[in-house]
Amino acid sequence: MSPPDSTEVISAGVAAGLDAVGVARAERFGSVRAELVRHRDQGLHGGMAFTYRNPDRSTDPGRVVDGARSLVVGALGYRRPTPVRPDRAVGRVAAYARRDHYGALRQALGQVAAMLVAAGYEAVVVADDNALVDREAARRAGLGWYGKNSNILLPGRGSWFVLGTVVTTAELVPSDPVPDQCGPCRRCLESCPTGAIIAPGVVDARRCLAWLVQAGGDFPLEYREALGNRIYGCDDCQEVCPPNRLLEDAGEDASVGTASGSEEDMAWGSVAGGVSSGSEEEMAWVDLVELLGLDDDRLMDRYGRWYIPRREPRYVRRNALVALGNSGRGDDPEVVATVVRYLADADPMLVRHAVWAARRLGVDAAVPA
Ligand code: B12
Ligand code: SF4
Ligand code: SF4
Known part of the structure; x- marks a missing residue:
């Protein structure tokens, strides 16, 4: 079989719609394994499973493909401008969760994998599936650097990208790493609504709204106001980030828009x-x-x-009730009627959140004594 060329593989990824592609050696992520264990030991993982469940596995590409030699890592831009907020009680969805960008990412990576398989190699796609720590793969493949908010930023293009990898037995020439470009900036640390970035590059999931909306149980009382109108995800530490802002202020999106779509799609990634x-x-x-x-x-x-925890729809409703409580629309009869309906819900967890929402909206009279 003829040895594949990194440039050809990278070009195939770009042709498949990826906005950036790089190559790394398929070595173990030793320091990340230690970070996962440290986070878990200190409780910073907030009970999450994901990559924390089995740090040996999620930091070893050889567990994805036996005899793995290289990682081909791709980034897909997802950011579009957030439309003006409608004048009614609305919940905000973080940019990455508005459409199925992971599906699109896997499809594009699948085309790279198919090319390698056709050349006689093994190739498996992993993306956001906990088999591998995606950001570390991206850093090693020279796609970007770890920002202090722990996201990977692509030089000149910011962090609004999802990341995924093709693990392959093909031996490819690795890309050059990207140096840190945060410099003295600390905006993400200072702007996090709950102080969840406890040190540069270290997120305490127990306070991170992006995790709390995904976690089971009651939404912690101390962070309900900070949740504001979010119902899924949190974009604050990316929105304040100067490399991201520069692009938005210039009216451009981080991605180059290589995939098919309407003119508007092309302009915005x-x-x-x-x-x-x-x-x-x-x-x-x-x-x-x-x-x-x-x-x-x-x-x-x-x-x-x-x-959604255990795929129980009650958790989406829980988040929505907190956001409704924060909406400041206690004078809207539809809002009040909704809260009152949930005060009598069969699910005690939703009743507790409805009580909180009623009090926050100043419609305490609706709460049974
Ligand atoms: C668990 C998880 C979460 C958790 C925990 C986040 C976290 N920081 O780990 C929660 C639910 C909170 C979360 C939130 C989000 N996530 Co998430 N998440 C994951 C997941 C499944 C695993 C991440 C992981 O293993 N973390 C392990 C810990 C130890 O790593 P870390 O916190 O990133 O720490 C690294 C750096 O801090 C660095 N480091 C260590 N010391 C130092 C010191 C300095 C100075 C610096 C700068 C760095 C540094 O090394 C550490 C180890 O690699 C990945 C998918 C995957 N399979 O990899 C997606 C992933 C990381 N998430 C992603 C996204 C998009 C998000 C959100 C932006 C979504 C949103 N809008 O709500 C937020 C961002 C919040 C944030 N600031 O991190 C993307 C990131 C894309 C990117 N460009 O970086 C990923 C890669 C999914 C994907 N495949 O695209 N996520
Ligand atoms: S996602 Fe939100 S809560 Fe989590 S670290 Fe970033 S700004 Fe803080
Ligand atoms: S806000 Fe500043 S410190 Fe934080 S990731 Fe962006 S550039 Fe780095």
Whole structure:
């Protein structure tokens, strides 16, 4: 079999719709394994499983493909401008969760894997599936550097990218690493609404809103106000980040828009595979009264691709009730009627969040004594 050329493989990734592609040796991620164990020992993982479940496995590409020699790592840009907030009680969805960008990413990486398989090598795609720490693969493949908010930033293009890898037995020439470019900036640490970035590069998941909306149980009382109108994900530490802001202020998106799509799609980044439903406004801003009126099936049809504990729709409702409480719309009869309905819900957890929302909205009279 003829040895594959890194340049050809990278070009194939770009042709498949990826916005950046790099190559790394498939060595163990030794220091990351130690970080995972340290985070877990100190409780910073907040009970998450994901890559923490088995640090030996998620830091060893050889566990994905026996005899792995190289990683081909791809980044796909997902950021589009957040539409103006509608003038009603709405919940905000973080940019990465508005459409199925992971599906699009896997599809593009799948084309790279198919090319390697056709050349006689083994090649397996891993992306956001906990088999490998994706950011470390991206750092090693020279796609970017670890920001102090722990995201990988691509030089000149910022962090609005999802990341994934093809683990392969092919021997490829590795890309050069990217040096740190945060410099003295500390904006993400200073702007996190809950102080979750406890040191440069270290996120305490117990305080991180992006984790708390995905965690089971009651939403912690001390962070309910800080949750604001978010119902899934949190973008604050990326929105304040100067490399991201520079691009937005210039009216450009981080990605180059190589995939097919409408003119608007092209201008605001690639949506390879075009997996989307609903307008940008509907995907970014969810009408809370409407969401809280959906039955389980319809709710999961719309939001089932999110990470929801044990796939129980009650957790999406829990987040929506907190956001409704924070909406400041205690004078809107539909908002009040929704909260009152949940005060009598069969699920005690939702009743507790409805009580909190009623008090926060100043409609305490609705709460039974
Ligand atoms: C668990 C997880 C989470 C958890 C924990 C986040 C975290 N920081 O680990 C929660 C639910 C909070 C989360 C949130 C988000 N996530 Co997430 N998440 C993951 C997941 C499944 C594993 C991450 C992991 O293993 N972390 C392990 C810990 C130890 O690593 P770390 O915190 O990143 O720490 C590293 C650096 O800090 C660095 N480091 C160590 N010391 C120092 C010191 C300095 C000075 C610096 C600068 C760095 C540094 O080394 C550490 C080890 O690699 C990956 C998917 C995957 N399979 O890899 C996606 C992933 C990391 N998430 C992603 C995204 C998009 C997000 C959100 C932006 C989503 C959102 N808008 O809500 C937020 C960002 C929050 C944040 N600031 O990190 C993307 C990141 C893309 C990118 N460009 O970096 C990933 C890679 C998914 C993907 N495949 O695209 N996520
Ligand atoms: S995602 Fe939000 S809560 Fe988590 S570290 Fe970033 S700004 Fe803080
Ligand atoms: S806000 Fe500043 S410190 Fe934080 S990741 Fe961006 S450039 Fe780095």
